[in-house]
Amino acid sequence: MDCKQQRTQTKPRGKLLLSAMSLSALLALSACSGDNTAAEEPAAVNETETVVVEAPEAETEVVIDEPVAEPEPEEAVVVEAEETAVEPEPVAAEPVVLSADTGAKIYEANCKLCHESGLLSAPIHGDKAAWAPRLTKDKETLYMHSAKGFNKMPAQATDKVSEAEVHAAVDYMLAAVS
Numbered sequence: 001m002d003c004k005q006q007r008t009q010t011k012p013r014g015k016l017l018l019s020a021m022s023l024s025a026l027l028a029l030s031a032c033s034g035d036n037t038a039a040e041e042p043a044a045v046n047e048t049e050t051v052v053v054e055a056p057e058a059e060t061e062v063v064i065d066e067p068v069a070e071p072e073p074e075e076a077v078v079v080e081a082e083e084t085a086v087e088p089e090p091v092a093a094e095p096v097v098l099s100a101d102t103g104a105k106i107y108e109a110n111c112k113l114c115h116e117s118g119l120l121s122a123p124i125h126g127d128k129a130a131w132a133p134r135l136t137k138d139k140e141t142l143y144m145h146s147a148k149g150f151n152k153m154p155a156q157a158t159d160k161v162s163e164a165e166v167h168a169a170v171d172y173m174l175a176a177v178s
Contacts, residue, residue: 103172120152
């Protein structure tokens with residue numbers, strides 16, 4: 001066999017070997033880059049444990065003139081204790097203190113784009129007629145819809161804007177139509 005025939009026979013094998021190695025490396029890298037957020041957590045324990053407590057022995061006094069009564073056999077007292085996982089009580093968050101103009105600042109930075117032009121059917125800032133249907137809802141509902149999103153409005157509480165700041169902006173907009 002000459003050199004030319006030998007090279008043409010090894011090329012397909014080389015490509016196949018290279019493809020197999022590339023695929024192996026890709027699979028190994030994708031397995032390593034997975035999120036390990038599904039770490040195993042111990043399940044809550046809810047077992048019933050039986051504890052045997054023996055009754056204390058009664059002291060008996062022996063009198064010679066009287067017949068001695070045999071003490072009755074003492075029975076063990078069975079107490080069942082139930083173990084459960086105790087969740088810590090949530091610590092009440094301290095109230096967030098915001099400056100008086102926080103609502104106006106958040107409105108100017110985040111809300112003005114839609115509420116000034118009516119984009120995405122947003123009620124215009126200061127337009128009592130546009131805000132009338134929303135004013136029939138309680139303030140907590142408006143807070144929730146603005147913070148978490150509702151219909152076309154995306155959630156406004158993000159890693160850059162706290163829920164307290166969003167609530168201040170809602171209060172600012174409601175004050176303009178009250």
